[in-house]
Amino acid sequence: MTLLNVISALFLLAGAGFCLAGTVGVLRFPDVYCRLHALTKVDNLGLGLVVVGLALEAGSWATALKLFLVWFFVLISSAFTCQLIARAALRRGVGAWGGSRES
Numbered sequence: 001m002t003l004l005n006v007i008s009a010l011f012l013l014a015g016a017g018f019c020l021a022g023t024v025g026v027l028r029f030p031d032v033y034c035r036l037h038a039l040t041k042v043d044n045l046g047l048g049l050v051v052v053g054l055a056l057e058a059g060s061w062a063t064a065l066k067l068f069l070v071w072f073f074v075l076i077s078s079a080f081t082c083q084l085i086a087r088a089a090l091r092r093g094v095g096a097w098g099g100s101r102e103s
Helices: 003-028 032-057 061-091
Strands: none
Touching: 003 032, 032 061
């Protein structure tokens, strides 16, 4: 096992750890806004670490570039999706910590 394989494995394990933390946050946080934060921030960092780990093991620059493009598109779609869900929750009157928002 080379040094590059070890570094790649460390990135992959760190990414898996961040994804696990984001999943626990989605399951444990009390309201939709905290859950969105856990989902978009932690899982995007986790996916970024996984992509870096996979890019280190990629056979070519083209494959690594495709991996980074996938990560970029996930970041963009995650930001839009988070904003749309938060806006829908606000319009329905969902307040922080599960309470209702007074208009």
